[in-house]
Amino acid sequence: MLLKSDKIIPIVFLSFFAILLPLGYSAGLISVNSISLWGRYFCFAIAALGIDLIWGYTGIMSMCQAIFFCLGGYGIGMYLTLQADSSPAFLPDFMSWNNLTELPFFWMPFQNFIPTLLLGLLIPAAVAFIIGYFIFRSRIKGVYMAIITQALALSVYLLFLRNETNMGGTNGLTNFKTLLGFDLSQPAVKLGLYMVSLATLAGVYQICRHIVGSKFGKVLLAIRDSESRVGFTAYRVLHYKLTIFIIAAVIGAIAGMLYVPQTGIITPGRMDVKASVEMLMWVALGGRGHLKGAILGAISVNCLYSVCTTVFPEGWLFILGVLYVLTVLYFDKGFLGLFEKLAIRVGLKSRKTAAAPLP
Amino acid sequence: MERIQNVFSGLSLASILILISLGLGIVYGLAGIINMAHGEFLMIGAYATFSVQLLFSNVFGIQSSDWFFLAALPLSFIVAGSAGLLLERLVVRRLYAKPLDSLLATWGVSLILIQLARWIFGDMTAVKLPAILSGGIYINPQLVLPYNRLFIIVLTLIIVAIVYWVLMHTRLGLQIRAVTQNRNMSACLGIDTKRVNAITFFMGSGLAGLAGCAMTLIGNVVPDMGQSYIVDSFLMVVIGGVGKIVGIIVSGLGIGISSKILEAFFEAVYGKVTILFIIMIFMQFRPKGLFPDKGRSAEE
Amino acid sequence: MLLTVKDLSVSFGGLQALNLHNFSLAPRELRVIIGPNGAGKSTFMDLLCGRTKADHGTVFFDGKQILGMTEIQIAEMGIGRKFQKPSIFPSLSVYDNMLLATKMKKSVLASLFFKMDSAIDDKIRHTAVRVGLHGVLDKCAGELSHGQKQWLEIAIVVLQDPKLMLIDEPAAGMSDRETEKTGELLLELSTQHGVIVIEHDMHFVKQIAQKTVTVLVNGQQLTEGTFEEVRNDQRVIDSYLGRSNSERIKASI
Amino acid sequence: ACNSGNSNKSATETSGENTVKVGILHSLSGTMAISEVSLRDAVEMAIDEINNDGGVLGKQIEPVVVDPASDWDLFAEKSKELLIDKKVSAVFGCWTSVSRKSVLPVFEQQNGLLFYPVQYEGEESSKNVVYSGAVPNQQLIPAAQYLMSPEGGSYKRFYLLGTDYVFPRIANKILKSYLLTNGVPPENIIEEYTPFHHQDYQTIVSKIKKFALGGKACVLSTINGDSNIPFYKEFANQGLTAVTCPIMAFSVAEDELRSMDTEFLVGHLAAWNYFQSMDTPENKQFVENFKKFCDENKLPGGSSRVVDDPITWAYTNVYLWAKAVEKAGSFEVDKVREALLGLSFDSPAGTVTMDSKLNHLAKPALIGEIKPDGQFDIIWQSEGLIEPQPFFDFGGAK
Amino acid sequence: MLSVDRVKAAYGQSTILWSVDMQVKKAAVTTVMGRNGVGKSTLLKTIMGLVKTQEGNIDFNGTSIVNQASYKIAKAGVGYVPQGREIIPKLTVRENLLLGLEATADYKAKMTEEEIYDLFPVLQEFRKRLGGNLSGGQQQQLAIARTLISAPKLLLLDEPTEGIQPSIAYEIGDIIRRLVSEKNLSVLLVEQKIDFAKHVSDHFYLMDRGKMIKNGVAGLFDFGELQEHIAV
């Protein structure tokens, strides 16, 4: 929708990040650290796509997306923790502090990559199913939904903080060494992870585009408008909401699984109440109800966060806070709307093709 | 004896929760704004109290006196209320049509306010407990009812009564309730909606400030003090049934007392998690809170 | 019988909003229900389509008891509803509103892999012409005028192709000519569907009432009969048409 | 590719210019700001002082301040940025153990040097970290010993109360095992945790009260951060005092006391390796300098600011590093580390010595009693320096 | 009484009223008719200040009310009964009525509650119920009553008989006529049902695509053409 053709932006985006950035790196202009950083932004962007599906399109304000992100992240984190030491009797230190002598049963599957991958997606899906089923079945919605999921996020967060859960407590999981035998500290591996994240982002974006472009996507919008009308039109609202909730959860988990090896740590801090609200912020700021907006929002907010905490260590909260407020106030469509306005200014596009604002 | 202690603790926690949530309930239930910065108005109230204390001891030279607290009560209301008014004028005014966006904008505001407080006051500020409110009613070695908590319970009772009366039995209350539900039509009937919005926000934020002032009696004054209560308060507002003062009171009592009873058996974390799960199960049966609107008027 | 209702009752806070002993509708019958404001007409439809839960009674539709089913199950069985207050999807285009309504498989998978075909497109465009919305198919439904929303909602019910249509005050907010057009449409629909219409516009009622008109008062059936019978019934005049107005109405019809 | 893996060019690359960069990695926002902001101030003050004295190896120290915002992932990110992009020679930072754990792999991979100023739970010793805060045997054990001694009151019953995260957990584990091996029966030990930011201590205080009725009881508190204020307030309000049941705190220092109404705290205890009230000329100078520094730089609190244990170690860390650099004659991490081992320094807390293997400091343990003015009366002091033992032998506890 | 002068108004980008000219006479009923979607309701909303006037002027009793705050227009004596009722759903019937007093200067009813209940007996019966729970027609009655209680000088009625049972619909017509003759009320009526319009109106306007294309006095107005026009 942006610019004349729908294709240009993704192509420019992809070629910039898939070709130019790596080139810049091999030319020594960009450090491997920046590459990794972008890889992490892509993970956030993936998660933001999931949120946009559930919130932007379906109107379900879910404040527990970070849980799914972290479930994926913890899955891969457990695998990485076990990979860090190859001795058979290896126990992570926090387990020995709990006086364990052998690996708890729920850690067992994470000794291998394939089960890790499967469980990393299945567990969030199952959790999303359970949460979603109970919430949607009883027709909790609107702000009730928001607050209940927030409470849920808080409970899960509190539980993960506990040491007894044998998931690392507050410290979470860290000190990863290798992934599938690749040394995570190697620049080449970091570059590889970056490319995988980029490819995943592109793939997930395509899938989301299909979803929102399909009739399914229209039903989602219809649910956002008037859930009861959808019911009277003979659609099983519960199934639709549940499906999209699970899809969003799995997308979040994928993002988490890519995020953890690049960041090197996963802690409950990633899933506190703030974390989920911030994820909503990305989407809102980027442009809710537009997939590109979600990506734009996640990347730009996190980029700003990284930059401002270094450049303005004392004042960055003002900058971000003011930006949040101004964007919400003046740009219905977030950054996307801002860019469009600029594009119209410079005559790159006509008013007509601008993305429709949400009512 | 232990049971009395638990019930008293529960009542005390409940009254604090109610005091905090009342303003939130007014702003959310009546103005439709999800004010994530509500906790920060609490903080503003607490810092107002702190400033009054400084003023009394450093400028007026009234040391070791309880007068500052008496002055701080209304002042914290006014200061936080005015801050709320400012927020309404600058930000919220544009968001009445899109309530969910208000959540995001006020989130940004809360970041700003927290950092602002950190800049001005730093992280370490202490408010002295007024001498008349220290200590407590000694019943036996196991049971002492602290004056500060009794004071908060009484304060809450009074505030709740006033707020209830204003909303349900005054012209202003009627205006507030009408404007929330249908802004345009209220204007067409002759209500100055901007004024009503401003008053609503002033009241809601002012109540938060008052709660903040009361909080200095039992807790700390730090820039992010508001964050500790925000999830609980939202839960209460929602469980009670949005816009229902009685709901806030009942859910506050419910959460307060059951937390304390559970905490007596579990550790605090598990107590809290258990409460949250009970609430979620409860919502299964009452998806629209304790006191839902029934019938047609409740529909979208 | 397409629909058989027995001893259906519901009350709200002490007020018996509906207490209907007997009501039945044949397949392909068009039935008009009239009655004073608050007589329970809309409530009756609310009960039939599952929006409100009944206190007592039985409702057999197509041979099945439908009381207690969810509105979705009822909709799937083939009851479509037009509400008194227009209920559409404001942020979807008029076309998409109609597309979603159109009868087809409505499961999640079917929607995910739905492919537009010309049969459906034709059907939608044809219906749009019939309700006079062909010019605004791309408009956001939320931007329609009140009357246009009424038409859109009628179109939604039509495209759902239900066995039974419940139409609550279709002519409200329409001009006389459009009211007539609505009447024609309903008459045509009733050759294939069961239709129940609620209306206060006597011209319109006269136009569409083929056989029976049911009169509800205070939640109960006052009488049933042809339009002429009902119109001249003194009780109907007293409670609904109005003594002095009935003359005027007579004169104008 | 200029930054591959374990390159250690940071030092050499900057050596041409006239400054040397060091990173300051303390949260300036978020939940930990309350504690960490003061550490940033202390580090900056030390850098100022050294720069005024001519810098290190003739170079001025240029601090690179970033805000990891109490976000553990951001700690990792910022440490990479400092080491890889900013090429700093050393980093001064972290408070919580989780933040340290989060940056640890980065420092090990990049062969950086982190100076960590806070007391912690031990069970860790990386060659890339200098731990100047206490390990359990320098703080916890002496405190327990003291309380059990006749001099300390011969306490027999212990309520171990902490915030629910790794330091209190392990601290209590260590304390418990110590108490058990020293003849305290299990039923005389209660262990309890509250979440971060817990505000309502009514139930816990009444539990303590009940416990205290049995006599000879005390609380060993590892409550961290803002929970302390409501805890002490409630404690006093329910009628408990230092006489009936003293609280021995491991995470409450002078800086925290600034935010408390100290009237209620009088008589309660804390265990550290340093108190502002230490009566040495060096220390008095240090305290005065710090107040002046805060005042001149218009920091919140100004001249009413205080110093405490972590602040002192944060300050000391900079000198340790500078001294080691001078000794090594180079900024290179490996050489600096070499130089650090066994290094002694006259800190405000007295002379401390770097352990010859473990990158920990040997230092004295102190116990202080809270005075109405928010300062501590030092009532007990270990004899000489205590050697660090980061890895605790749990002995009988297992 | 009210004069609308070349008014242009739009929702966002789409202009609905292009250039509307019309007069509402004192103590008379002026009716606007026209097809669905031509902008009748928009015209009333523009007068009430709910939709911004982009060009042109609106005069009420000699002072311009163009783009004034809605509440000021209401206080100046313009009563508005919108299409779709706009009852405040979670207030009781009585509270909804009380809101009508907001438009008065002294917060005193100009028409007593008894008079209102006389006109609409059902409101008395249901005065403690929530407005949103009333039936459609009951809500419409409430909306009219709510405005009448403040005795406005000018009454804007948007399809007031929609959903009202015939007996009451005609009664409303009678009330309007009575208020016009007894209390010098002026009325701007938007109506689609010709019968009713003829029964109450003194003056007609025909609207199409945001413009008035025809007007005339009751007796002289050509309804044939109007009907034809509406039929298109």
Ligand SMILES: Nc1ncnc2c1ncn2[C@@H]1O[C@H](COP(=O)(O)OP(=O)(O)OP(=O)(O)O)[C@@H](O)[C@H]1O
């Ligand atoms: N949820 C409810 N709570 C209380 N009363 C209700 C509720 N729903 C309906 N009523 C009452 O039930 C009665 C029947 O309402 P209903 O809407 O069925 O009337 P109706 O016949 O459709 O009237 P109209 O012609 O005005 O639309 C009314 O008196 C109404 O006030």
Ligand SMILES: Nc1ncnc2c1ncn2[C@@H]1O[C@H](COP(=O)(O)OP(=O)(O)OP(=O)(O)O)[C@@H](O)[C@H]1O
């Ligand atoms: N909120 C809105 N946003 C955008 N367009 C709107 C909005 N409301 C109405 N419109 C458009 O403005 C035009 C005029 O609407 P209006 O409601 O004034 O029509 P009307 O003449 O009252 O019709 P009806 O007889 O159906 O009530 C319609 O084409 C409608 O689609």
Ligand SMILES: NC(N)=O
């Ligand atoms: N190391 C600490 N105190 O967390």
Ligand SMILES: [Mg+2]
């Ligand atoms: Mg009805």
Ligand SMILES: [Mg+2]
């Ligand atoms: Mg209209």
